Amino acid sequence: MEKLFLLDAYALIYRAYYAFIKNPRINSKGFNTSAILGFVNTLEEVLRKENPTHIGIAFDPSGPTFRHEAYEAYKAQREETPEAIRQSVPVIKDIIRAYHIPILEIAGYEADDVIGTLATEAGKRGINTYMMTPDKDYGQLVSEHVFMYRPKYGDKDFEVMGVEEVKAKFDIQSPLQVIDMLGLMGDTADNIPGCPGVGEKTAQKLIAQFGSIENLLAHTDELKGAIKKKVEENKEQITFSKFLATIKTDVPIALDMEVLKREEPDEEELRRLFEMLEFRSLIDRVIKTEKKAPSSPAAQPDLFGFFAEEDTADAKNSILTRLEDLPYDYQLVDNKEKMAVLAEKLLVQKFFSLDTETTGIDPITAELVGMSFSFAENQAFYVPVPANREEALTIVNIFKPAFENPDSLKIGQNIKYDLIMLANYGVTLKGKMFDTMIAHYVLQPELRHGMDYLAEIYLKYETIKIEELIGAKGKKQGNMRDLAPEAVYKYACEDADVTLKLKQVLENELETNGVKKLFEEIEMPLVPVLAYMERNGVRIDTEALKETSRHFTARMNQIEEEVHQLAGMEFNIASPKQVGEVLFDRLKIVEKAKKTKTGQYVTSEEVLESLRGKHEIVGKILEHRGLKKLLGTYIDALPQLINPATGRIHTSFNQTVTATGRLSSSNPNLQNIPIRNEDGKEIRKAFIPDEGSEFFSADYSQIELRIMAHLSNDPHMIEAFQKDQDIHAATAAKIYKVKLEEVTREQRSKAKTANFGIIYGISVFGLAERLNVDRKEAKALIDGYFENYPNVKAYMDQSIQEAREKGYIETIFKRKRYLPDINSKNAVVRGYAERNAINAPIQGSAADIIKVAMIRIYQRFQEEGIRSKMILQVHDELNFSVLPEEKEKVQQIVISEMEAAYKMKAPLRADHGWGHNWLEAH
Numbered sequence: 072m073e074k075l076f077l078l079d080a081y082a083l084i085y086r087a088y089y090a091f092i093k094n095p096r097i098n099s100k101g102f103n104t105s106a107i108l109g110f111v112n113t114l115e116e117v118l119r120k121e122n123p124t125h126i127g128i129a130f131d132p133s134g135p136t137f138r139h140e141a142y143e144a145y146k147a148q149r150e151e152t153p154e155a156i157r158q159s160v161p162v163i164k165d166i167i168r169a170y171h172i173p174i175l176e177i178a179g180y181e182a183d184d185v186i187g188t189l190a191t192e193a194g195k196r197g198i199n200t201y202m203m204t205p206d207k208d209y210g211q212l213v214s215e216h217v218f219m220y221r222p223k224y225g226d227k228d229f230e231v232m233g234v235e236e237v238k239a240k241f242d243i244q245s246p247l248q249v250i251d252m253l254g255l256m257g258d259t260a261d262n263i264p265g266c267p268g269v270g271e272k273t274a275q276k277l278i279a280q281f282g283s284i285e286n287l288l289a290h291t292d293e294l295k296g297a298i299k300k301k302v303e304e305n306k307e308q309i310t311f312s313k314f315l316a317t318i319k320t321d322v323p324i325a326l327d328m329e330v331l332k333r334e335e336p337d338e339e340e341l342r343r344l345f346e347m348l349e350f351r352s353l354i355d356r357v358i359k360t361e362k363k364a365p366s367s368p369a370a371q372p373d374l375f376g377f378f379a380e381e382d383t384a385d386a387k388n389s390i391l392t393r394l395e396d397l398p399y400d401y402q403l404v405d406n407k408e409k410m411a412v413l414a415e416k417l418l419v420q421k422f423f424s425l426d427t428e429t430t431g432i433d434p435i436t437a438e439l440v441g442m443s444f445s446f447a448e449n450q451a452f453y454v455p456v457p458a459n460r461e462e463a464l465t466i467v468n469i470f471k472p473a474f475e476n477p478d479s480l481k482i483g484q485n486i487k488y489d490l491i492m493l494a495n496y497g498v499t500l501k502g503k504m505f506d507t508m509i510a511h512y513v514l515q516p517e518l519r520h521g522m523d524y525l526a527e528i529y530l531k532y533e534t535i536k537i538e539e540l541i542g543a544k545g546k547k548q549g550n551m552r553d554l555a556p557e558a559v560y561k562y563a564c565e566d567a568d569v570t571l572k573l574k575q576v577l578e579n580e581l582e583t584n585g586v587k588k589l590f591e592e593i594e595m596p597l598v599p600v601l602a603y604m605e606r607n608g609v610r611i612d613t614e615a616l617k618e619t620s621r622h623f624t625a626r627m628n629q630i631e632e633e634v635h636q637l638a639g640m641e642f643n644i645a646s647p648k649q650v651g652e653v654l655f656d657r658l659k660i661v662e663k664a665k666k667t668k669t670g671q672y673v674t675s676e677e678v679l680e681s682l683r684g685k686h687e688i689v690g691k692i693l694e695h696r697g698l699k700k701l702l703g704t705y706i707d708a709l710p711q712l713i714n715p716a717t718g719r720i721h722t723s724f725n726q727t728v729t730a731t732g733r734l735s736s737s738n739p740n741l742q743n744i745p746i747r748n749e750d751g752k753e754i755r756k757a758f759i760p761d762e763g764s765e766f767f768s769a770d771y772s773q774i775e776l777r778i779m780a781h782l783s784n785d786p787h788m789i790e791a792f793q794k795d796q797d798i799h800a801a802t803a804a805k806i807y808k809v810k811l812e813e814v815t816r817e818q819r820s821k822a823k824t825a826n827f828g829i830i831y832g833i834s835v836f837g838l839a840e841r842l843n844v845d846r847k848e849a850k851a852l853i854d855g856y857f858e859n860y861p862n863v864k865a866y867m868d869q870s871i872q873e874a875r876e877k878g879y880i881e882t883i884f885k886r887k888r889y890l891p892d893i894n895s896k897n898a899v900v901r902g903y904a905e906r907n908a909i910n911a912p913i914q915g916s917a918a919d920i921i922k923v924a925m926i927r928i929y930q931r932f933q934e935e936g937i938r939s940k941m942i943l944q945v946h947d948e949l950n951f952s953v954l955p956e957e958k959e960k961v962q963q964i965v966i967s968e969m970e971a972a973y974k975m976k977a978p979l980r981a982d983h984g985w986g987h988n989w990l991e992a993h
Contacts, residue, residue: 075193075331076123076220077175077186079204080130083222084110084163086205088156092903095155097517098349099528101891103155107348110163113222114170115357117203118333120229121220125198125331127189128167129175129182130160153897162344169341171334180322183208187318190217192326201231208258210237211249211318240670242275244282251284254313263315266305270663273298284313346391351524355536391533394565400450401564403556410469413444413452417473420446422480422505424571427492428563430550434491435605435714435721439463440551441559442470443567448575451564455556467496477502484508484522484570487726490602504595507570510577512727513590517889520727526569529576534569535562589884593922594726600929600941601724601734608719609942609952612757612988613710619753620706623698630695637688644695647674653688660685681840697750705744705754712738724944731911732886732918734944741945746993758989760952764939767958768992769965769983770948773798774917778883779830780977782912783866787859792977799823805859806852825852829863830913832906867909874908882915883973920979921947924972931964943989950989958985 087109096105117123167174175185186202186209193200194217201220202209209219210232219232237246255274257265269277277298281287288310291303302309338358345354404413417423423446431437438458445451454470456463473479474493479502483489486506493500508520518524526532540562541549551559581587635641638657642649651672655664660682665673676696682689712720720739728735736742745751760766776798780788791801796811803814803822814822821842828838839849857864871893874880879889888911893904921944928941928949939957943950949969953961962983969981986992 073125073198073328074121074123075125075190075198075200075328076117076121076127077190077200077202078114078117078126078128079182079186079202079206079209080110080128080163081182082204082206083113084156084159086222087113088153088159092900095517095892097889097891099515099518101889102158102348103891104159104348104350106156106159107162107166108350108353110159111166111350111353115353116229117220121201123201124333125328126333127173127175127331129185130164131182132176132178132180153892153900154895155892155900162348166341166344169344170336173330175324177322177324180319184319184322185324187212187320188322188324189326191320193217196326198328207240208249208253208316208318210241210246211316212320213237213246243278248278248283250313250317251278251287253316254284254309257312258316263312264308265312266301266309268297268301272663277302284309346527349524349528351527391527391531393533394535394561397449399568401561401568402452403560404452404454405556407466407469410454410466413454414469414473417444417446417470417479418476420473420479422446422482422574423473424482424567424574425474425486425489426483426563426566426570427489428551428559429492430552433721434488434495435608435717437492438552439467439492439496441556441563442467443560443563445564445567445571448572449568451568451571453556453560453563455559458552464496467493467498471498474498475501480505482507482570482574484525484566484573487598487602487605490599491606494602494606500599504598505574505578506595506598507573507577508727509594509598510574510581510590513586513594513886514577514580514584515889516727516730516732516887522566522569522573525573525577530569530572532569535565537562584887585885586887589886589919593884593919593926596926597726597922600925601726603929604941604944605721605723607940607942607952608714608717608721609950610718610759610761611709611713611720612759613713615757615988616706616709619757620702623702623706623750623753627695627698627702630691630698634688634691634695637686637691644692645699647671650674650692654682654686658686658688660689697748701745701750701754705739706757709739709754709757722943729918730888732882732915732922733946734918734922736945741943744945752990755990755993756988758943758950759987760942761940764952764954765958766986766988766992767939767951767953767961767965767983768948768986768989769951769962769969769981770946770993771917771921771969772980772982774920774947774979775830775913776826777975777977777979778913778916778920779863779866781975782883782916783860783862784976785860785862785866788863789976795980799826802826802856802859806855821852825856829853829856829867830910832867832909870908870912871905874904880908880912882912882919884916884919886915886919888912888915917947920972921949921969924969925949927968927972928965931968935960935964937961937964948993950992 084106088106090109091105095103096108098104118126164174175182175189177185183206186204190200190202190212191214194214197216200217202212202217203220203222205221213219213232213234215234219237221230221232232240234246237249238244241249241252243249243252252271252274253263253265255266255269255277256271257263257269277287281290287302288306291299291306294302336357342354342358345351345357404410423444426443427439428441428443429437429439439456441453441455443451443453454466456466474481475498481500481502482505484507486500486504490500507522507525511518511520511525523534523536526534538544540554540558541551578587581590631644634644638653640653640657642653644650648671651664651674654660654674655672665678667673676693679689679693683693709720714721722736722741723738725735725737744754746755758766776788777792779785780792787805788798791798797819799819799822800811800814802825803809803818804811806822806825807814807818809818821844824842825838828841833841835846835850835853838853839846842849842852870880874890874893878891878893879887881887888907890904890907892900893908895901895904925941925944931937932939932941937957937960939951939953939961941949942952949965951961951965966981966983970979972979984992
């Protein structure tokens with residue numbers, strides 16, 4: 072049976088681009104691939120999920136359409152097309168051609184009209200036709216065989232809308248009445264004026280009463296009051312709006328099903344395009360070419376004086392080199408004699424790369440399966456390690472002198488993992504280290520940093536994928552222990568070899584880009600600190616968590632009862648759909664509630680927060696949600712993360728995730744533990760020190776504002792910090808022109824919001840919303856702020872200007888954040904980049920400063936034989952498990968090193984506290 076899909080290209084391209092707007096996909100060439108990646112992913116999913124027999128993709132023409140000629144203002148209010156979209160469209164068209172899908176584009180007509188014409192004709196022929204677009208206008212075209220196919224949005228799946236769904240969505244009697252609805256209510260997206268003062272509800276009532284715009288205009292005498300006046304005064308505008316909203320179904324294009332028939336794509340061309348765009352995962356998913364097992368083209372003399380015989384194999388069709396294309400020498404070192412020879416060789420090298428193969432991805436619980444080494448390009452060695460612990464230790468100890476040689480440089484990709492892994496076997500990796508993953512992160516923080524990706528970008532090389540050895544990710548994936556060393560060694564050797572090659576390239580890049588010092592003096596010395604913290608772990612009071620769980624669950628049940636009483640009915644409080652219906656249909660807490668594209672009421676946390684004052688029920692629903700989130704994310708989840716062997720949680724500190732330079736953490740995510748409300752604080756109570764020790768917490772006081780004062784060189788702000796004044800009260804005193812001691816709590820609170828909001832580039836509208844005040848007051852606050860801190864405004868303007876000229880900003884320590892959209896002609900896109908230009912140097916500098924403090928504290932602890940431990944880092948805060956006899960010494964070291972980490976005009980200050988748990992200490 073024939074199944075035709077017609078895609079509205081630009082609607083899907085724009086949607087894909089804006090879905091990534093806060094975290095754009097930028098490749099190594101600096102090209103924003105968000106729109107292309109999103110579009111191709113959507114296309115792929117449709118092809119795979121729906122398996123259409125026929126397909127076509129419609130584009131708007133480059134010139135004006137008949138609507139522009141009839142109405143100059145048509146779509147005139149739209150922002151300039153983002154440069155990234157303009158640059159992406161030709162590439163997307165090349166990809167579509169490689170898929171052998173016809174591009175449908177007719178001069179003078181929009182994609183809607185082309186799709187409308189083809190879909191209507193196909194529907195008449197009884198062909199099931201799906202118009203893929205997020206645009207509601209297409210509802211007018213739906214018929215027995217023609218459907219709207221709305222793409223995924225957030226956690227919403229694809230949605231198919233037929234006649235009944237369109238009627239229900241708009242509350243109309245026929246899909247054709249969608250045109251009348253749009254003609255009356257207008258469409259801001261397309262600048263269709265409609266009838267002033269007529270919204271969706273009024274339009275629905277009028278269409279229900281009169282059936283069409285024509286009938287309405289013929290019977291305006293039946294209308295009353297203001298609506299009668301509005302309609303009669305705007306008859307021509309309403310009629311014209313209906314004309315603009317009508318999708319044409321008679322475009323000069325014939326429905327040729329043979330042309331639209333789905334064909335096999337040109338995989339060679341798709342591979343070329345995807346490789347150019349650096350879409351590695353798409354290549355693996357889309358292109359079905361079978362991969363051949365790698366082998367060397369010829370026998371090579373090995374380190375031990377004999378020849379390794381290998382088969383040969385053809386390289387697959389790719390612009391990337393693979394192992395079989397190289398004259399490589401990879402050796403399996405599987406007896407003690409050969410191991411001793413290799414260990415001696417490693418001991419005299421100035422540098423060597425290393426990699427560990429293990430049974431899992433968590434270095435705390437995984438076991439060593441093997442170790443690989445390389446000290447010359449295209450040559451590497453793999454040493455298998457048996458499961459038996461004693462035998463494993465014997466083999467590891469052969470290489471211990473090389474690992475612990477302080478004079479050789481150790482090179483790795485994510486070397487922290489190997490460092491922890493080797494520490495589990497009694498080895499301390501010594502000497503300087505070079506991590507290729509971190510080097511690339513310092514160079515390009517926004518990009519991916521995996522070895523496969525780096526090999527492709529810098530070496531034009533395609534690595535052997537681990538899935539080729541142990542299967543695809545998931546429950547059925549095996550592990551390296553299941554394989555014989557003969558099956559593993561090439562993969563493992565390649566890892567070490569590629570890492571060595573990457574180091575040579577990345578080292579030059581660090582120098583060229585002026586970030587070598589940042590890499591060598593902050594990022595690399597931090598690696599052993601994080602490894603030490605991860606191995607230490609932190610104790611959790613499971614009994615306290617159980618008690619909190621019982622308490623929260625009882626409160627949730629109580630709140631649920633109260634919510635049902637306030638609603639006057641029972642409903643599922645966890646269902647956003649039912650919550651929306653209760654709040655907006657039953658209780659009618661607002662006249663017009665926001666809806667999703669599927670017609671469901673929006674009940675997000677942000678929306679409910681803005682409605683908190685409208686009804687008592689809203690606050691209770693938010694409280695219930697908050698408790699449920701805390702239970703699911705932390706209180707019930709934390710005990711599951713305890714390592715049974717150590718009795719601790721070993722969080723992973725991630726050094727290459729955030730674009731700002733801040734550390735992130737996972738399993739658990741410490742950065743997201745809420746601390747502003749009492750319920751969130753209960754979680755901190757469960758983090759406890761070692762037996763017989765105390766919990767010590769130290770955090771920077773208002774570090775970002777101090778950095779702003781330092782960078783802007785604002786005398787008033789610097790003076791407030793130098794005098795150790797309450798900066799928020801000092802700001803309030805200046806804005807409200809009162810004495811410091813006369814500042815009210817409310818004034819201080821507003822000044823605090825302004826202080827932090829302004830360094831994040833907050834707008835008048837944003838500040839008004841956050842403070843729940845009118846825009847006039849918010850504007851007065853911002854104006855007052857800049858009047859009293861003129862250098863802050865100058866700094867912000869200068870930061871944006873520098874970013875425009877350079878394309879990036881820098882922190883105090885020369886960490887770069889690239890802002891490719893800073894000169895965009897699209898105001899929304901440019902606005903994101905401008906806010907980052909202001910805030911990224913501040914956030915990034917704060918991140919760098921705490922890293923410096925961590926390194927120095929760690930080194931002091933080692934030098935002075937401190938047995939107390941640094942266990943957690945969260946934002947601007949460091950936490951320690953401290954032995955009672957070391958209390959005074961630890962406090963002195965920590966505070967002095969934190970405050971001396973960087974000399975600023977607004978001096979750094981660290982607050983501190985002690986307790987039996989994290990909550991008490993903080």
